[in-house]
Amino acid sequence: MAMVEGILDLPVEKQIFYAVLGFSWTVYLWEAYLSYRQRRTYRSTTQVPQELWKIMDSETFEKSRLYQLDKSNFSFWSGLYSETEGTLILLLGGIPFMWDVAGSVMIRIGLGSEYEITQSLVFLTLATLFSAFTGLPWSVYNTFVIEEKHGFNQQTLGFFLKDTVKKFIVTQCILLPVTSLLLYIIKIGGDYFFIYAWLFTLAVSLVLVTIYADYIAPLFDKFAPLPEGELKTDIEDMAKSISFPLTKVYVVEGSKRSSHSNAYFYGFFKNKRIVLFDTLLEDYSPLNKSGEPQPEQPEREDTSNESKAKPKNKKGCNNSEILAVLGHELGHWKLGHMVKNIVISQMNSFLCFSLFAVLIGRKELFVAFGFNGSQPTLIGLMIIFQFIFSPYNELLSFCLTVLSRRFEFQADAFARSMGKASELCSALIKLNKDNLGFPVADWLFSMWHYSHPPLLERLRALGSIKQD
Numbered sequence: 236m237a238m239v240e241g242i243l244d245l246p247v248e249k250q251i252f253y254a255v256l257g258f259s260w261t262v263y264l265w266e267a268y269l270s271y272r273q274r275r276t277y278r279s280t281t282q283v284p285q286e287l288w289k290i291m292d293s294e295t296f297e298k299s300r301l302y303q304l305d306k307s308n309f310s311f312w313s314g315l316y317s318e319t320e321g322t323l324i325l326l327l328g329g330i331p332f333m334w335d336v337a338g339s340v341m342i343r344i345g346l347g348s349e350y351e352i353t354q355s356l357v358f359l360t361l362a363t364l365f366s367a368f369t370g371l372p373w374s375v376y377n378t379f380v381i382e383e384k385h386g387f388n389q390q391t392l393g394f395f396l397k398d399t400v401k402k403f404i405v406t407q408c409i410l411l412p413v414t415s416l417l418l419y420i421i422k423i424g425g426d427y428f429f430i431y432a433w434l435f436t437l438a439v440s441l442v443l444v445t446i447y448a449d450y451i452a453p454l455f456d457k458f459a460p461l462p463e464g465e466l467k468t469d470i471e472d473m474a475k476s477i478s479f480p481l482t483k484v485y486v487v488e489g490s491k492r493s494s495h496s497n498a499y500f501y502g503f504f505k506n507k508r509i510v511l512f513d514t515l516l517e518d519y520s521p522l523n524k525s526g527e528p529q530p531e532q533p534e535r536e537d538t539s540n541e542s543k544a545k546p547k548n549k550k551g552c553n554n555s556e557i558l559a560v561l562g563h564e565l566g567h568w569k570l571g572h573m574v575k576n577i578v579i580s581q582m583n584s585f586l587c588f589s590l591f592a593v594l595i596g597r598k599e600l601f602v603a604f605g606f607n608g609s610q611p612t613l614i615g616l617m618i619i620f621q622f623i624f625s626p627y628n629e630l631l632s633f634c635l636t637v638l639s640r641r642f643e644f645q646a647d648a649f650a651r652s653m654g655k656a657s658e659l660c661s662a663l664i665k666l667n668k669d670n671l672g673f674p675v676a677d678w679l680f681s682m683w684h685y686s687h688p689p690l691l692e693r694l695r696a697l698g699s700i701k702q703d
């Protein structure tokens with residue numbers, strides 16, 4: 236009680252500051268508790284549970300258990316680091332310090348503080364550089380120690396570093412012009428600036444979605460059209476059967492980075508494209524051809540005689556399983572999940588900009604984070620969207636996770652209605668195995684984090700496992 240009164244006696248800007256810090260640690264501790272529960276599950280479930288006997292052998296089970304345990308331990312340390320770093324930045328006034336550094340860079344190039352947008356861009360560049368450098372050791376460790384140890388990493392250090400630099404440059408090329416236009420719109424927008432700002436971000440996200448796959452993703456990965464053949468015809472037939480306006484099917488060389496597998500589609504209106512990771516395709520995946528030596532296995536020249544040529548740890552799905560996976564993906568489209576997600580995120584963004592318009596004039600928000608004199612708009616955006624909205628953001632992200640699981644069940648049911656239930660089941664089992672997913676989860680952890688329902692629940696819903 237005394238402590239609460241003590242906090243209430245503080246000036247309002249101090250109250251805001253400690254509330255933000257306190258909430259951040261509350262979320263951190265909650266997440267740490269959930270991860271602890273999940274790690275406990277990894278540690279204690281050392282035998283394949285009976286209900287999984289048919290879908291997972293004990294060797295794969297143990298492999299995935301150790302992989303997930305390593306990943307969880309890693310995210311414990313990286314989470315602790317980033318929470319501590321964030322707290323220190325706030326306590327030591329890192330944000331106003333970097334703003335001042337940006338100000339002195341401005342003076343060097345002969346510009347005064349009246350050029351707020353330019354100073355904001357300098358600030359943003361410094362801030363993203365800072366986080367790129369502090370994040371680098373963590374992502375190097377994740378890729379070259381953890382993923383490597385469990386056989387997923389396919390990158391060389393040179394490729395990784397080049398890729399990181401490229402990603403940084405491409406991000407800056409998008410971030411800086413978009414931010415400067417947004418700040419300009421807020422500056423000149425008058426009373427209804429939040430409507431223009433929202434419309435602008437809406438336009439930017441639509442443009443990015445449109446150009447991403449054609450102009451941005453190919454900067455990083457090789458996309459090749461799926462060769463003519465049975466799989467391609469089958470995919471086209473399936474698309475036609477549900478009037479999906481398919482224009483092209485690509486295979487992306489995901490195996491260059493990692494052996495995790497995936498499939499997705501993109502595009503607006505009548506121009507939709509499907510992308511398959513090469514790691515998803517049994518006959519296409521380089522993982523089945525080169526890489527790990529498999530001395531007891533013959534070269535996989537004749538795919539006609541599968542039983543003879545199948546390497547022991549062959550990865551990926553066969554054609555009918557790939558079609559089932561695509562049946563699921565197309566279910567997302569047919570059921571309007573994309574559109575629903577876009578509508579939700581745009582409503583949310585409108586709401587946030589409206590609240591931002593109400594709050595941006597409050598000087599105490601700036602004072603709380605060490606801006607006693609000036610109130611730069613960019614800093615206002617950071618404080619309000621990131622710190623002040625954080626309880627709301629947490630709640631929203633939980634609701635979206637719940638919604639996503641619902642959508643996954645619906646897409647599975649759609650594939651089932653296309654008569655692909657058993658192929659989808661075997662694809663899910665294979666993918667879970669290839670990606671070393673652990674099929675047992677703590678209920679609270681999975682409720683909070685899992686955007687996809689646990690494997691067993693999906694198999695049950697698809698009818699492959701009888702309810703007891």
Ligand SMILES: [Zn+2]
Pocket residue numbers: 563564567642643646
């Ligand atoms: Zn899905």
